[in-house]
């Protein structure tokens with residue numbers, strides 16, 4: 525099923541319904557049980573209200589009356605001092621609903637949000653200064669962690685749901701916290717709808733436009749990044765050729781794959797970057813580096829491990845825990861005699877090393893060799909490999925030292941360093957032998 529497709533329910537499918545016991549989810553549960561599907565009503569006890577135990581009993585009884593199975597999860601803990609109760613309850617509720625659905629073997633969860641909820645979400649997002657993604661409001665259907673969260677009544681007016689509930693003589697809970705003026709959504713509800721009763725449809729339409737525009741913007745970013753990104757490098761010179769709006773859109777999309785960066789970082793980066801300059805910007809969880817007109821993401825490097833010995837005399841992938849990568853050893857030329865690779869010392873760069881890239885190139889300081897190879901400064905820490913005679917054998921990111929090459933026609937193994945980021949299937953890889 526496509527990521528945003530609204531699922532169709534077939535007979536005997538397992539359908540979970542997020543059931544608070546309120547009007548809307550009671551009506552939704554009722555409809556679901558008449559669809560021929562196997563229905564599981566899921567209730568989350570937030571441990572916030574004195575009546576919550578009573579609500580659990582009510583929900584269980586209603587589910588049973590409708591012929592649905594019932595499950596409940598009680599949230600433990602409490603929001604930290606200064607944290608929003610709403611956000612704490614929402615996160616906990618989402619986790620609980622996910623876990624209960626998956627545990628029951630389901631992959632479809634229905635929520636009873638309706639048109640007014642969507643209109644309120646749009647307004648609340650707008651008041652927070654949200655971008656298109658926030659203004660787009662809640663999606664009708666969205667796959668997350670193997671579960672489809674669907675809101676089949678997102679376009680329905682609340683009055684229609686009320687009429688349905690009245691027609692079927694349904695009973696529901698009135699949650700007093702829905703009137704609690706400490707919550708922004710309640711204040712907004714109380715102020716906006718009496719003053720602008722007809723605004724709901726317009727606000728929901730605005731959210732739909734935002735959804736469409738957001739999808740378009742994401743498509744453009746994907747196309748731009750396909751041209752601008754090679755491996756882990758974003759071409760800043762090419763980015764700067766785009767219109768400001770398009771450049772910030774592409775940069776935002778690229779950043780989102782690495783960090784949860786504030787919008788201000790995108791603006792700063794575009795304003796402060798200078799062609800050719802080596803620059804860095806801290807960001808949550810790491811830093812962005814501009815180097816030779818490319819932008820790179822780097823997570824903070826831990827202290828390099830203590831020097832140690834390694835045996836790289838057999839072909840295969842040899843992970844180096846603590847160094848953030850692995851040595852790939854393969855038969856081939858140019859290469860190094862296997863015997864010489866049997867006992868190597870691996871350690872960080874010290875500063876005075878010299879390196880020779882090819883048999884016919886000059887011996888250089890390691891620093892100069894890194895510069896010539898375009899190896900960014902934050903990737904120059906190592907590891908470096910030395911043989912028992914303290915001859916430099918290889919450097920991560922640069923490759924083998926030509927002084928160590930085996931004679932022609934001698935058996936030889938080539939060494940290459942692979943960063944963890946270049947090893948997507950690292951989990952399954954073990955040190956391998958020929």
Ligand SMILES: Nc1ncnc2c1ncn2[C@@H]1O[C@H](COP(=O)(O)OP(=O)(O)OP(=O)(O)O)[C@@H](O)[C@H]1O
Nearest residue numbers: 542543544546547548549550566567568635636637
């Ligand atoms: N405690 C809960 N347990 C299970 N699902 C919940 C719970 N609270 C909310 N939901 C789900 O999220 C939807 C939206 O939540 P919201 O807080 O707007 O609803 P509500 O006012 O509590 O109840 P209702 O929407 O049923 O009238 C609900 O319709 C329901 O599907």
